[in-house]
Amino acid sequence: MEYNFRKIEKEWQRVWKETGAYKVSNDSAKPKAYVLDMFPYPSGAGLHVGHPLGYIASDIYSRFKRLKGFNVLHPMGYDAFGLPAEQYAIENGVHPAVSTEKNIENFRKQLDNIGFCFDWSREVRTSDPAYYKWTQWIFLQLFSSFFNRTNGKAEPISGLVAIFEKEGNIGHVSPANPSLVFDAATWKSYSHKQQQDILMDYRLAYCGEGEVNWCEALGTVLANDEVVNGVSERGGYPVVKKKLRQWYLRITEYADRLLEGLERIDFSEAMKEMQTNWIGRSYGSEIDFNVKSEKATVDKLRVYTTRPDTIFGVDFMVVAPELDWVPELASAEQLQSVQDYLDYVKSRSERERMAEKKISGVFTGAYAINPFDGREIPIWISEYVLAGYGTGAIMAVPCGDERDFKFAQHFGIPITNIIGSHFDGEEANPTKEAVLENSGFLTGMTMRDAIGAAIDKLEVMGIGKRKVNYRMRDAAFSRQRYWGEPFPIQWKAGEAVPLPVADLPLALPHVDSYKPGPEGEGPLANIPAWVAKELETNTMPGYAGSSWYFLRYMDPHNNHELCSRKASDYWGQVDLYIGGTEHAVGHLLYSRMWTKALYDLGYIGHDEPYKKLVNQGMIQGSSRFVFRVNGTNTFVSKGLLSADGTYQGKTIDKLHVDVNIVDGYELDTQAFTKWRPSFADAEFILEDGKYICDSEVEKMSKGKYNTVNPDDLVDKYGADTFRMYEMFLGPVEMSKPWDTKGIEGVHRFLKKFWRLFMDEEKGLLVVDEPATAEELKILHRTIRKIEEDTERFSFNTAVSSFMICVNELTELKSRKKSILSDLLVLITPYAPHIAEELWHQIGNAGSVLDAAFPVFDEKYVRESAKAYPVAINGKTRAEITISLEANQQEVEQIVLADTSIAKWLEGKPPKKVIYVKNKMINVVI
RNA sequence: GCCCGGGUGGUGGAACUGGUAGACACGCAGGACUUAAAAUCCUGUUCGCCGAAAAAGCGAGUACGGGUUCGAUUCCCGUCCCGGGCACCA
Structure with missing residues (x-):
């Protein structure tokens, strides 16, 4: 009987399906294990060999745990809302639900081919109303909650209202508007609308204003990566920033707990570092400087700095250009330059500003006054300072900060040295250890000590205070799109009113056109019935559904709760989560925050979703290239090209060729002529009777013709071979090219x-x-x-x-x-x-x-003896088998008596014999 | 620019806590079986030197230059290159 894998695999897959071999019960005496993959977006391109890498790893681990006696939850589902389906709908008129369904069907077939042990009875799809009902429900929980800073927990906002009625907001500073203070009487005197506006500043899901990339010509809002050089990627139309009403999640309130939680979970150090850097907690201070300007309409400049000790070394200020009051600073002489610079900045996407290396900026004509020595400090604007971080203004200390130094050098601003010999005039020195010079009352102190001393003095003077800052911003939670969860919110007289839970799910209505609505609104704004009901026209972003799906798998058919407490208490945390690093700071942070909020509100019993995370590496494509003599249909084998890449002095075009018609490096010329009509009459100049291709490692993508479909490999070698080969390729965490x-x-x-x-x-x-x-x-x-x-x-x-x-x-x-x-x-x-x-x-x-x-x-497996490597001065010279029982003395005797060792000693005694039991022996001479 | 990974034969990789570098495969070369091919099996395969060959031996060798150690792919310092990420974060 031969190994007929095609017959065997199909047969057992059928049996396992019939017997429900992968069905998992929530009721078991066995210990539980929850093994999860990051669920895929079902794209039209289908799976390529890179996708299943993580799924195979988790599948092996799940099956292993099952054999070891665990009740294993190993589910799979689809992150089914998303932009590509909507784009496809716009271009081809196919409803996203239809194309998504088709893509899912295809994914499922491809996944089944590989023989995974998923319990498909627990499948979830984020676009299914039965699923997004609960996404909407969680949103309402977040909307109806605030973060109580006194105990660090999310609580119902009704409790906050009760507090306001009793004592005002003395004990609960507004996160969005810290200077707002009111007492109980004032609160009661506010109109309903005023009260709602104040509460909005506390809610965990809140509505505010945000800037988007608006493209008038396309009539739509664009993602950052759809904007290139200030114009749209598609069509090259101008893009401007436009303010729109946007929903946000107040994730910043959870910054400290997201940091603390990292200590309790098993993520790689690299992953923890990425999240820590993203949250970016820093300890510093805010300092107010008096301003001297021609218009005199701005009296104070507030900066944020982590280094108040360097205040005597401030040589200029930099303000983020987009702050409203920047034009007020400009002197008559500088006004034109300032305006030109503001126009320049407006045309630049955030992404471009980040990637920019060249130094730009302009002097405003205004000055800040150093509170300690009265020096006048020029105020500049530059795109390297961002409005969204700190106060949007910095004090620049060129001798201690590299960027400030380069800026000063570029614009010829004189540099004050406050650290003596630690600064060489060639580059900035960010040390904290230097002893301060030229620094007034701080002179003679080490910088580390001076930080506290400077803040103390500023606080006494009433012009500065300690401030913990976070780099992380609140998460934008709305999109002006169709294919996403509708918000269960009605707008009544400018107030956001949540729909009653009984009305959920608020179903995504049918639309005839996927075109954006007026003024940058989403397609839902085009539906008269929707607008008549005053429903929110934004939809939720892609990460809404994926922020809690791991809970739904535990109890996927529950119509009364997102997941019963019994089920979530049984399965608890995901024991092993496998997925790519690209989700390091997006999905992984959002889902951690949602879990914490649900925990605070008592819906689940754990506050970290994933106990252990394993990152799978990316499988890269190994592209193949052919060489065409420019202007002809003649293809030259790689080895015949000259060193400069030409052939007999003629220019060569290097073209991607489908890796599936290349055997190693040898092109199947027959298949090539059939690959595309334009190559039908291709001629080949061969070497040794073969056409040899060039290769390069690139990302796997359709356009590079380097994708490999697992279906083809499963068909040719079987699922078992495919599974083992993907694993055999190398460690799961590492990226490697497919071969x-x-x-x-x-x-x-x-x-x-x-x-x-x-x-x-x-x-x-x-x-x-x-x-x-x-x-x-x-x-x-x-x-x-x-x-x-x-x-x-x-x-x-x-x-x-x-x-x-x-x-x-x-x-x-x-x-x-x-x-x-x-x-x-x-x-x-x-x-x-x-x-x-x-x-x-x-x-x-x-x-x-x-x-x-x-x-x-x-x-x-016990052994009685070992073949020891015997080294002379660390260099292995012989192998001698010695009993594991032997002691140092016996070993020395045996080793020194050996002829191949003795010859190195030339009769002299060795300096030392190192004997590590069961490892090795080293003779030092 | 910053952060995180990673550089080991022709190729993918192994060596888990500092202890025989190159396991296991691919590829290649030679051979067996076969009319032939496929399949299968056997032998060899880091580089160089020495040898007709085999065996044995010698030297070098884990990106590069140093260091610690009886001993370094592994630890430390410096440099270079490749991949990935990023919100120029004060």
């Missing part, structure tokens, strides 16, 4: 594995006889290795161990049922189909999916 060539080796391995059990003619070879010590040693070494490697996600080395084990058993012609049965269980997580088939072939009952993972017993 189909190596898959043959893994396929050969599985065929060899099969032949341990089966002979093509004779059939089953397995015998029920006692195993030898040698066989048991091989088995138990493998058990130990597979268990350790799977537990630490080292799947590539686990595959190697299987290969080694099979090579050794083949060598021994071992056919013992007891050995091979255990081996089948070991390989089940990796190659479930072949394992199940052989499990039944050798006469085992039940499914191998539920077999017990073999228990490692050290006694079978």
Whole structure:
């Protein structure tokens, strides 16, 4: 019987489906394990070989935990709202729900091909009204809550209203408007609208004003990456910033808890660092400077600095250009330059400003007065200072800050040195250890000490105060789009009124056109009935549905709650979460915040969603190129080109060619002529009868013709081979280029594995006889290795161990049922189909999916002696087998008596003999 | 510019806590079986030197230059290159 993987795999997939082998119960005496993949956006392009990498890893881990006796939740679903479907709808008139459904169907088929153990009865789709009902419900919870800073928790806003009625807002500073203070009587005197406006500044989900990239010509709002050089990527139309009503999540209130939570979860240090940097907590102070300007309409400039100790080294101020009052600073002489600069900045996207390396800015003509020495400090504006961070203004200290230094140098601003020899005039020195000079009352102090002293003095003078700042901003939570969750909000006389929970879900209405509404509103603004009901016309962003989906899997069909408390208490945190680093600061922060809010409000019992996160690397494409003689249809093999890339002096075009018609580097010229009509009459200049292509590692994408479809590989080699090969490629966390060539080796391995059990003619070879010590040693070494490697996600080395084990058993012609049965269980997580088939072939009952993972017993692998490497001065010179019982003295005797060692000693005694038991021996001479 | 990864044979990678560098594969070369091919199996494969060859031996070698150590792919300092991320964060 030969290894007919096509038949075996289809057959067992059918059986597993029929028997509900992957259905998971919420009611089990077994310990639980929750293994989750970041769910995919079902794009029209389908899966390529990069996508399943993480899914295979989590699938192996899930199956492994199941064999180890866990009740394993391993669900899958779709992040089904998103821009591409809407764009496709605009271009082709197909409703996003229709194209999404079709794409999901295709994804499902591709996923099923690979043989995953997902419990599909728990599938979720964020675009399903039964799902987004609860996304809307959570939004209403956030809308109806505020963050109580006195105990650091989200609480219902009704409690805040009660407090306001009793004592005003003395104990609860407004996050959005810190200077607002009112007492109970004042609160009661406010109109309903005024009260609602104040409450909006406290809500965790709130409505405010925000700037968007508005493109008049396209009549739509654009994402940052759709704007290039101030014009739209599509069409090249002008883009301006426009203020629109926007919803936000007050994630900044959770900044400290998001930082604290990182200490309790198992994320990579790199990931924690990224989140920490994103939140960006800094300790500094705000300082007010008096302003001297021609117009004299601005009397104070408030800056934020982490280094108040350097205040005597301030040589200029920089203000963010977009602050409203900037023109007020301009002197008559500078007004034109300031206006020109503001126009320039307006045309630039945020992204461009960030990437900009060249220094730009303009002097306003106004001065700030140093409060300690009365010096007049010129005030500049420059795009390197952002309005959204701190106060939108900085005090620039060129001797201590690199950017300030370069700015001063570029514009010829004189530099004050306050750190003596620590500053060399060549580059800034950001030290905190220097002793201050030229610094008034701070002179003679180390900078570290002066920070506190400076703040103390500023506070006494009433012109400065300590301030903790966060880099993170509140999360914009609305989009002017169609294909997203509608907000369950009605606008009545300018007040946002939540819909009653009983009216959820607020279903996304049918539209005839996906075109944007008037004035940058979303397509929902085009529906008269919608507008008549005064419903919010924005929709929620892509990350809304993905911020809580891990909870829905636990109880996916619950119509009364987002997830029953019983279910969420049983499954608790996700034990293993696998996904890419691109979500480091988006999805992972948002879902952590939602979890904390739901925890605060008592809906779930844990405040961190993911116990452990593993990041999968990106699989890059290995592109192939052909060389066409410019202006002809003649293609030259790579090796025939000159060093300068020409052929017989003629220019060459380097073109991407579909990797699927290249075998390694050799082009299938037949297939090439059929690939595209324009190549039908292509001519080839070959080397050694072959056409050799060039290659480059690039991102995998359709346009580069370097995508590989898993379906093709599964068809050719089977799912088990594909699964093991993806793992064999290297560590999951690492990025690596895809190379189909190596898959043959893994396929050969599985065929060899099969032949341990089966002979093509004779059939089953397995015998029920006692195993030898040698066989048991091989088995138990493998058990130990597979268990350790799977537990630490080292799947590539686990595959190697299987290969080694099979090579050794083949060598021994071992056919013992007891050995091979255990081996089948070991390989089940990796190659479930072949394992199940052989499990039944050798006469085992039940499914191998539920077999017990073999228990490692050290006694079978114990050794009595070791072949030690013996080194002379660290260089290995011999291998001597010595008993593990031997002591230092005995070892020295044996080693020094060895002829190949003795010759290095030339009769002299060694200085030292280092003997590390079970490791090595080193003779020092 | 800043932050995070990573540089090991022709290729993917292994070496888990400082202890035989290159496991396991791919590719390549040679051979067996076959009319032939596929499949399968066997042998070799870091580089250089020495050798007719084999065996054995010698030297170098984990991006580069230093350091610590009996011993460094692993730890420390400096440099270069590649990949990814970013909101110039005061």
